[in-house]
Amino acid sequence: MIGQLEVVTLTPYQALGIPIALLGGVFLALGAQFQHRGVHKVEDRLGSGQKAGLSIAQVRALLMRPSWVVGTVMLGLAIVLQLVSLVFAPLIVVQPLGVIALVITAVVNARISRLKLDHKSIVAIALCVGGIGLFVTVAALTATERPITAGQLTTILAILAGVIVVYSIVFVVLRRRMRAVSYIIAAGVIYGFVATxxxxxxxxxxxxxxxGLTLFAVAILIGGTALGAYFVQNAYAVGSPDLVIAGLTVIDPMVAVAIGVIVLGEAATAPLWASALFVSAAVTAIIGVFRLAKHHPQTHR
Structure with a gap:
């Protein structure tokens, strides 16, 4: 019983990753808003109205949109800060902190679109933030970090390869029927692997x-980042920026955390009560994403 109650806390060095990750969340929110603006301008000018995924011509046009370029630079800064935070702290602690971007994006997008968030949307955002907040708190008290073996890296690469193949087939076959939440789930899952x-x-x-294996992982990381980015741009074309950020800041860390727990063993020393709270927090945050997708004012415009 005593062993079950043992708690492992972050060292001061590891705790430095938390403010760095929060700053990355700020850049994530601002970058998402600028990218969303650029995608919508391109969609209005070159889109067919069928919302069937961005064409090559539309992707090229994005590169010429100042707002999209500025957003991309900000997202680049967010990624750099995320990587720095991962140097300091375990994955399951800092990865979920990007949820701060959801709150910022929701407020900024409501002002820009001149749409007031209704009670159901606010409750959905609160579920996302509350679930992730609880998750990070428990992780900060129980997470541990150890050297990662070649076998663990091989396992992650094999699973990611299967995920990319499945999503590529689904996109080709169902792209004309995919909604914003479909693109968000795809991007979130892939980015979860990329973060890992x-x-x-x-x-x-x-x-x-x-x-050699690590170098191969870097190549796959770059390819996964590009594929995830393409899904994100499609999500911006058919959904609101705060819905996209809600999905990414919940699904992305949940996938990354699942890998961190199952494959990397970052929660190996976590007591039983922590495991129960991990599951409860994850379910709460995921429910928040789907409620936001259903009740967001821009969904009904």
Whole structure:
């Protein structure tokens, strides 16, 4: 019984990852708003009205939109800050902190679109933030970090390869029927793996294990980032920025955390009560995403 109540807390060095991750969330929110604006301008000018996914011509046009470029730069800064935070702290602690971006995006988007968030939308956002907040709190008290083996990296790469193949087939077959939440789930799952790969690569670099397998992981990381970005742009074309951010800041960390717990063993020392709270917090946050997708004012315009 005593062993079940044992708690492992972050060191001061690891705790530095938390404010860095929060700052990354701010840039994520602002970048999402600018990218969303650019995507909608391109969609209005070049779109067919069928919402069937961005064409090559539309992707090229995005590169010429100042707002989209500014948003991309901000998202780049968000990624850099996220990577820095992963150097300091375990994945399951800092990855969910991007949920701060949801609150910022919701407020900014409501002002720009001149749409007041109704009670149901506010409750949905509160569920997302509350669920993630509880998750991070428990993770900060119980997470541990250890060197990552080649076997663990191989497992992650194999699972990611299967995920990319499945989503690529689904997109080709069902792209004309995919809604915003479908793109968000796809991007969130892929980015969850990308964040995990980033953590693995950084961990192996710190521990002096940079070899062919790690280099291959870097290549897959870059490819996964590009594919996830394409799904995100499609989500912006058919959904509100705060809905996109809600999905990414919940689904992305949930996937990354699941890998961190199951494959990397970051919660190996967590007591039973922490496991129960992890599950409850995750379910709460996911319910919030689907409620926001259903009740957001822009969904009914």
């Amino acid at each position: 790969l980033a953590k693995v690569v950084l961990n192996r670099l710190v521990n002096g294990n940079f070899e």
